[in-house]
Amino acid sequence: MRLVYPWLCDLVRVPGDPDSIAAEMGLRGFEVAGVEHGRLPVIDFEITANRPDCLSHVGLAREAATIWGLPLHMPELAPASDDSRAASREPRAAVLEVDLQDADGCPRYAAQAFEVTIGSSPAWLRDRLEAAGLRPINNIVDVTNYVMLEIGQPMHAFDLDRLAGQRLVIRRARAGEPLRTLDGVERTLDAETVVIADAERPCAIGGVMGGLDSEIGASTTRIALESAYFKPTAIRRTSRRLALKTEASARFERGGDIEAPPAGIRRAAALFAQIAAGRPIGDAIDVYPAPRPPLEVRLRASRIERVLGASIGAADVRRILTALGFIVADAADAWLVKVPSYRVDVMREDDLVEEVGRHYGFGRLPMTFPVLDAPQAPPDPRVARDRTVRQVLTAAGFSESMTFAFIERQAALPFCDAGVEPAAIANPLSEKFAVLRPSLMPGLIDSCAHNRRRGRKDVRLFEIGSRFTPSGEGRAIALAWCGASNEPHWSAAARPVDFFDVKGAAELLCGAFGLVATECVTAERPYLLPGRTARLRAGADWLGELGQLLPALAESRGFPADEPIYVAEIDADRFVAAGATDALRAATLPRFPSIVRDVSIVVDEALPAAAVRGTIRSAAPPTLASVVEFDRYQGKGVPDGRVSLSLRLTFRAPDRTLTDDEAQSATEHIVEALGREHDAERR
Amino acid sequence: MPDPSSQIDALRAQFDRDLAGAAGEPAVRAVRDRYLARKGGLLTALLKNLASAPPEARPLLGRLANDLKGYITTRLAERLAEVAVSRRPAGAVDVTLPGRAPSIGHRHPLTLVREAVETIFARMGFLVIEGPELEDDYHNFEALNMPADHPARDMQDTLYLAAPVRSAAGSPATLLRTHTSGMQIRYLETHQPPVRLIAPGRVYRRDDLDLSHTPMFTQVEGLVVGERVTLADLKGTLFAFLHELFGQERGVRFRPSFFPYTEPSAEVDITCSACGGPGNPATATCGLCKRTGWLEILGSGMVHPAVFEAVGYDPERYTGFAFGMGIERAAILKWGVEDIRLFYENDLRFLEQFPL
Numbered sequence A: 001m002r003l004v005y006p007w008l009c010d011l012v013r014v015p016g017d018p019d020s021i022a023a024e025m026g027l028r029g030f031e032v033a034g035v036e037h038g039r040l041p042v043i044d045f046e047i048t049a050n051r052p053d054c055l056s057h058v059g060l061a062r063e064a065a066t067i068w069g070l071p072l073h074m075p076e077l078a079p080a081s082d083d084s085r086a087a088s089r090e091p092r093a094a095v096l097e098v099d100l101q102d103a104d105g106c107p108r109y110a111a112q113a114f115e116v117t118i119g120s121s122p123a124w125l126r127d128r129l130e131a132a133g134l135r136p137i138n139n140i141v142d143v144t145n146y147v148m149l150e151i152g153q154p155m156h157a158f159d160l161d162r163l164a165g166q167r168l169v170i171r172r173a174r175a176g177e178p179l180r181t182l183d184g185v186e187r188t189l190d191a192e193t194v195v196i197a198d199a200e201r202p203c204a205i206g207g208v209m210g211g212l213d214s215e216i217g218a219s220t221t222r223i224a225l226e227s228a229y230f231k232p233t234a235i236r237r238t239s240r241r242l243a244l245k246t247e248a249s250a251r252f253e254r255g256g257d258i259e260a261p262p263a264g265i266r267r268a269a270a271l272f273a274q275i276a277a278g279r280p281i282g283d284a285i286d287v288y289p290a291p292r293p294p295l296e297v298r299l300r301a302s303r304i305e306r307v308l309g310a311s312i313g314a315a316d317v318r319r320i321l322t323a324l325g326f327i328v329a330d331a332a333d334a335w336l337v338k339v340p341s342y343r344v345d346v347m348r349e350d351d352l353v354e355e356v357g358r359h360y361g362f363g364r365l366p367m368t369f370p371v372l373d374a375p376q377a378p379p380d381p382r383v384a385r386d387r388t389v390r391q392v393l394t395a396a397g398f399s400e401s402m403t404f405a406f407i408e409r410q411a412a413l414p415f416c417d418a419g420v421e422p423a424a425i426a427n428p429l430s431e432k433f434a435v436l437r438p439s440l441m442p443g444l445i446d447s448c449a450h451n452r453r454r455g456r457k458d459v460r461l462f463e464i465g466s467r468f469t470p471s472g473e474g475r476a477i478a479l480a481w482c483g484a485s486n487e488p489h490w491s492a493a494a495r496p497v498d499f500f501d502v503k504g505a506a507e508l509l510c511g512a513f514g515l516v517a518t519e520c521v522t523a524e525r526p527y528l529l530p531g532r533t534a535r536l537r538a539g540a541d542w543l544g545e546l547g548q549l550l551p552a553l554a555e556s557r558g559f560p561a562d563e564p565i566y567v568a569e570i571d572a573d574r575f576v577a578a579g580a581t582d583a584l585r586a587a588t589l590p591r592f593p594s595i596v597r598d599v600s601i602v603v604d605e606a607l608p609a610a611a612v613r614g615t616i617r618s619a620a621p622p623t624l625a626s627v628v629e630f631d632r633y634q635g636k637g638v639p640d641g642r643v644s645l646s647l648r649l650t651f652r653a654p655d656r657t658l659t660d661d662e663a664q665s666a667t668e669h670i671v672e673a674l675g676r677e678h679d680a681e682r683r
Numbered sequence B: 001m002p003d004p005s006s007q008i009d010a011l012r013a014q015f016d017r018d019l020a021g022a023a024g025e026p027a028v029r030a031v032r033d034r035y036l037a038r039k040g041g042l043l044t045a046l047l048k049n050l051a052s053a054p055p056e057a058r059p060l061l062g063r064l065a066n067d068l069k070g071y072i073t074t075r076l077a078e079r080l081a082e083v084a085v086s087r088r089p090a091g092a093v094d095v096t097l098p099g100r101a102p103s104i105g106h107r108h109p110l111t112l113v114r115e116a117v118e119t120i121f122a123r124m125g126f127l128v129i130e131g132p133e134l135e136d137d138y139h140n141f142e143a144l145n146m147p148a149d150h151p152a153r154d155m156q157d158t159l160y161l162a163a164p165v166r167s168a169a170g171s172p173a174t175l176l177r178t179h180t181s182g183m184q185i186r187y188l189e190t191h192q193p194p195v196r197l198i199a200p201g202r203v204y205r206r207d208d209l210d211l212s213h214t215p216m217f218t219q220v221e222g223l224v225v226g227e228r229v230t231l232a233d234l235k236g237t238l239f240a241f242l243h244e245l246f247g248q249e250r251g252v253r254f255r256p257s258f259f260p261y262t263e264p265s266a267e268v269d270i271t272c273s274a275c276g277g278p279g280n281p282a283t284a285t286c287g288l289c290k291r292t293g294w295l296e297i298l299g300s301g302m303v304h305p306a307v308f309e310a311v312g313y314d315p316e317r318y319t320g321f322a323f324g325m326g327i328e329r330a331a332i333l334k335w336g337v338e339d340i341r342l343f344y345e346n347d348l349r350f351l352e353q354f355p356l
Ligand SMILES: [Zn+2]
Pocket: B272, B273, B274, B275, B276, B277, B283, B286, B287, B288, B289, B290, B291, B292, B293, B294
């Protein structure tokens, strides 16, 4: 709302320049978008949705009058005609007839016919309209706009001689009825739209925009001036459906002043007289079939103190509310407050408390701290879990990333289960944000590509976030790793990242949540390279997948196909469960020494390490404490298709020192079993 | 007998040549012995010879000879110190080569702010809750005093799901939450006052990507409900929080505003980080705060009685306050980040600027 400073000064003699006035009003709930120091200075306020009354100079002037304790000078109105309501029921000279059929959509309709002389407005009027942001058109339209900006009542002028039957009928449109609006657009109306029609067809969309056919122009000599109140939800629906927002609709949809329509006519009449643009003919019409009594709200001093935390004197309360237009009466241990019709936001006691607090000044409120009644419960377990994840993964060299939860459908598809569509957004901003991500990997891949394009080859990223399917949302942790596995250093060449780097990171993470006995199982995934794809599990629980991203997929996201990206994604919700059953007991340290035996065997190269380990475990006595693969070799001295494995076996007994013989015979037994089960030869 | 003073000059020149030719420590020690040995040292011999000079020349010659002795002694000491340094024990390393740093990653700057916020509020006795990002209309809007067709729904352009998605939280989700208030409603539905919590998380609005908007961002909201909670409590809590997050020297102010779910509502500003706040000469031309000296940081207010009624609390018995802050905005104001999109590009050059 652009408040024209001299216009404000006509209404209330504010004690300061535009900047100081703006600063003070900014502290009463009217955020200042800017102050312009032109010939007519303007303060541009952002008016919140609850204050349609302040989309007018009078509304803002009333606030200013309250702030500085000054009188508000209301604009001059033309005298009311004698008993207008009775006149409307039985029109004497029917210059204009109004037939209000839709009192639900339009609870009050006032109108008046005028004889007019179309011309341009005087400079002062044009200047004020322009300063307020509206284009001057002609004296009649300018006055309607002026009244709207001044008292907040939108008005519309029809060319009376272009209204069939000189009638205005307020009704719902018939479905499919056409109307060409003032902006030149041919619109098709539906049965929910409130229209102002003449005897034959719609002439305006009520409260939104007039029609082109009844527009006033140079040849107009008589007008029908409308000043009405429309139901906010009806205007809101119509404006939204037609995608048509106007100065009028913005005011009506937030809530007009039901007492203002006759005042609008009288103010316009005064202005027409002042600028010699026209004079009323016939009777003033005001159709208001179900008058609304003013709302009365009880306000207790105790409630003010309870909500604000400050005690405000009774005199202050009365002064503030009265200045704002409320009528305050004393009752037993409370005030009875009549709410003015323009304050559509005030409906209950706390709304009045806010008015009192606002003009008392939030800056004057004391600063206290809420009483703590009981110790607080621990945070959601996911908070601690996420902190642990970050601790482990940053220590492993991964930086935390954040990516959008919505992605392109094409990018999502490879990550969806077969036959399942990703959850789609009904009104996406663009195709790039069309569906909810089924996995965090696409976002991380794009982030790797972003870094790669900027010359950063070695990238380790992780994200903790939600992923979605049509059957719900869950939290996941994803890793992506490309480039070198180690930091560049003069002492050694960089080694490219491989499967075992990302597997190690995933195991480290699981281990942090007590899942130490995880295993990888060969798998296939449409987004991972066959042969370098695994599912990770702990016991019978599947935790996630890992492997090398399909090079074609990497390439489609702008990442070089010949540089591998390794990724992993783990179901974070599994970790909360693991943490919840944490029952750690510190183990007693071994008291007796262990014996280490190294064994080298040659086996088929396709034999999984897990199978070798399994055989060793089942053939070994309980004294086998650990098995570690410490070398794997193919080449000279090893037949084609075979591989040499070196294993370190550690034996230990909890209750005595093992003998060399015991370790030796256990080792022999193990080698024998490996030979039997896997055709392993000892080297 | 040669002229004693030219003898002294010649000896100095000879010493310089000898010392320059001495490579290691033993060679330097040998030079020392040759010149300074009590028996047969060249300088010792020269001093003895001076005794035979004419008496009138002796003072001058004595001074020249002593100067030379001082020069030789100093140069020898310097040279010995130098050769001692270049002595390398077996297995010595060049300590000036770069070290081998273990890789370490960085937490995201939004995480840093979020954890700072959580820590401050945890100390004030606030519970931290989390909840679903997909919501139903009731928990995102209706229970918050925003029925269908409420004009305030325009303030938050919403992203809707094409088809409802099952939700562990209850009824099927139809939209992406526009704030984390839905979690608070769920909490109120299942708990009794007193309530004191914060709800951080990602939220969604239908905003185009630009310098200051992203369609997804991070919010932290707070809620306190009890029998004696006031607007003054809200003011005290938020001032303490903001001073801790942004520094005690920052100015904070509290001014009326409007939100459908609070009454009264307030916005909170902090003094501008670019110009230093109102009253500074730089404010007159400051673009960041639009020449006001203040930056909006928080929205807040007293919980609207209609919200209490929606969750079955008696608004006569309980009062409460609520607040919400964008984590991105806090990070931008804290660190002077110029483009909000940087938070979602994950450029390591950006991420690595922030503390570990
Ligand atoms: Zn500034």
